Amino acid sequence: MSEFKKKPVPGAPTKALTGNKRPMKGSVQLAPVPAVLVSCADGERADLVTVGWTGIVCTHPPMTYISLRPERYSYDIIKKTGEFVINMLPSTLVKELDLCGMKSGRDIDKFETCGFTPIPATQVAAPLLKEAPLCLECKVKHVIPLGSHDMFLAEILSVDADEALFNTEGRLCMEKAGLFAYAHGAYYPLGKPLGLFGFSTKKKKKRK
Ligand SMILES: Cc1cc2nc3c(=O)[nH]c(=O)nc-3n(C[C@H](O)[C@H](O)[C@H](O)COP(=O)(O)O)c2cc1C
Structure with a gap:
């Protein structure tokens, strides 16, 4: 196999890579990831913040995380209350989600600007969004400073799904x-399912 010699990428590892890969320096290139709208409230303030750095980390108990920069308006609210809601939005509301990631709650009321309707959650004080088909009510268990972002590790106390989804x-x-989903700076609709969990090992039914 010939040595891979292409345009060097600044900051990339210096060791030669063999095969068909171009080395780049370590960065946040995992894709796709979710892009969600996180709601929070502390009695005086309420906010919505767009978050890409989120995921599931444990099944029992159901645990998630969001990573936030401390300078976010929402950061202080979540740090103080220890609660937030992850709202998953449909493609039709992607522009509103993007806007909530461009503007700060310090400057605008994002609920009003986007026309979102806050509704009470069952386990936390942060509101759900009526327009979000799925909402996860979360209670923070640990805050882990990582560098640019602090990670809020949280238990999912309730999943609130639109009746229409059943x-x-x-x-x-x-x-x-x-x-x-969100991948390398762009939003993509989810396409049709490619297969169901475990379909690769499922035995075909014999024809009679
Ligand atoms: C697609 C997308 C993903 C984002 N992901 C994050 C994230 O994971 N963590 C974070 O701190 N900011 C993230 N941001 C930026 C914040 O949403 C943005 O700074 C927002 O204006 C902060 O609002 P706030 O000041 O009201 O909290 C993201 C923005 C976009 C558009």
Whole structure:
């Protein structure tokens, strides 16, 4: 296999890479990731902040995280209350999600600007968004300073899903939520399912 010799990328590892890969310096290139709208409130202030650095870290108990820069207006509210709600939005509201990631709650009321309707949650004081098909009510368990961002590790106390997402058997149909993902600075709608969990090992039914 020939040595990979292409335009050097500044800051990239100096060791030669073999094969078909171009080395770049370490960065946040995991994709796709979710882009969600996090709501928070402390009685006096309420805010919405767009978050890409989020995910699931444990099944039992159900745990998630959001990573926030301390300079965010929402940061102080979440640090103080130890609570937040992760609102997942449909593709039709991607512009509103982007706007909430461009403007600070210090300067505008994002609920009003975007026309979002806050509704009370069951486990936390932070509101749910009526317009979000799925909302996760979260209680912060640990705050971990990492560098540019602090990670809020939190337990998911409740999942609040729109009635419209359930089929007649009571199964939650995620495809009805019309969600989107974020990859390398762009938003993409979720396409059709490629397969179901475990489909690669499922035995085909014999024809009679
Ligand atoms: C797609 C997208 C993802 C973002 N992800 C994060 C994130 O994970 N953490 C963070 O601190 N800021 C993130 N931001 C930036 C904040 O949402 C933005 O600075 C926002 O204006 C902060 O609002 P606030 O001051 O009202 O808290 C993201 C912005 C966008 C558009």
